Amino acid sequence: MAMHTDDDPTSSFDDVQRAVYEFVDRHGTATRAELLRSVRVDAGPAHSKPARSGNYTQQTALEPSTLESCLETLLAEGYLTESEGTLRVSVPGSPTELETESGAVTIRTAREPDREGILEAMRTVAQDGSYVVAADLATRLERAPALVRVNGTEDGSQSRMCFAAVLDSNTESETTADAGSGADSDSDSDTDSTPETDPTSADKPDDTRIVGWLHLDVPALDSRSHTAELTVGVVPAHRRAGIGRTLLEHGLEWAREAGYRKVVQGVPSSSETAISFLEANGWEREGVRADHYRLDDEFVDEVLFATWPTDS
Known part of the structure; x- marks a missing residue:
């Protein structure tokens, strides 16, 4: 499709x-x-x-x-x-540049050379186990033939859109890490360590200096072709700088222009940072799937969120 x-x-x-x-x-x-x-x-x-x-x-x-x-x-x-x-x-949309304490960050459509950096960013965000959807998405994208797929085909392949937050390679990263998960948070953090797998390290090629991502999956079923599933995340060392919010704006603007009626996301109930981020950006709770995840031998509910980009 x-x-x-x-x-x-x-x-x-x-x-x-x-x-x-x-x-x-x-x-x-x-x-x-x-x-x-x-x-x-x-x-x-x-x-x-x-x-x-x-x-x-x-x-x-x-x-x-x-x-x-x-x-x-x-x-x-x-x-x-x-x-x-x-x-x-070609994908519609112009890049957006942000000035952060870490340096200039560009939000743009992801490219194939970004793949390794995006996968590392997803796994970094998922390290504490609370944002497991990021780890699952990284596994699927690792096997996908293309990072961005504008027009899926009738053989059942999915269309997908991906945006990347890229740190300027000429800037140094000296920020305080946030121990939460998901995207930007307004809360303070007392954690001052950057994970060893942080994809913004200086020995990475410029195109893989990824500090955040937004991904949209389009279901292969015609009955759900009006709906896209979104995930968004920012690596801990670069949160609270507006990156997650700007990624979200890019993703929803793209969904609106592409004609999608609804965008959804499910997050574990234990991911308080991700839940607060979505609610602060106007997403609505649609329901809960009980015991949907098993994290550290404990069952955790999934909270279902939705937004309607064509209404905004």
């Missing part, structure tokens, strides 16, 4: 444009060489057919001139973007 928009962005494509666009979307990024090597398009009816089969169409690789003509159109019309030879599906 595709992202829930009124118009299918591929409806006006010819066969070559659709094949190229879907390949880039499915893999997250692609180069011209990868497209020439991997994309196949119909070449007309085959001259022969295997036994016990119906009519079938022969497929062939793209000619370089055909690919260039296709990319010229997709780039000019804004369906794809290109940076240093790497093609990506």
Whole structure:
């Protein structure tokens, strides 16, 4: 299934444009060489057919001139973007920059090179065990072929959107760690240690200096295609700086523009910081699933939250 928009962005494509666009979307990024090597398009009816089969169409690789003509159109019309030879599906929205005590932080759409840093940030947030949804999401994204998937396909693959909070590589991180979980908190903390797995350490490549994320999953079921499931988190050393709130604004603005009616999130009842954060940002409690988690040999309820971005 595709992202829930009124118009299918591929409806006006010819066969070559659709094949190229879907390949880039499915893999997250692609180069011209990868497209020439991997994309196949119909070449007309085959001259022969295997036994016990119906009519079938022969497929062939793209000619370089055909690919260039296709990319010229997709780039000019804004369906794809290109940076240093790497093609990506265009995603609406402009980056936002925040000045924090740690330095400049940019909130932007996540890119494939961000994957390792985002996974580490999720696992860092999940370390104390209270925000287990972050650990589960990290496991799923580690296996996903693309970090951002704008248009899922009918084979059951899910669409997903991901935003990253990236610390400027030229700034030093000298902040006080917050021992809570989830996103920003207004409460004070007396913990002054940054986890050893903090992905903002100086030996990380610039693109993996991730201090927070927001992820939106789109269910593969048509009956729930109006709903997106959100998770958001900020690593402890960079909380209380507005990063979580700005990530949330980006995610909900994207959901609103994409036409989603409802955004949901479930958090353990033990995650008081995450619950306070969502309630402070206008989310409503919809219910509780009793004993949904087992944490440290104790059963913990899940609190279900929702917001309606099209109403705001």
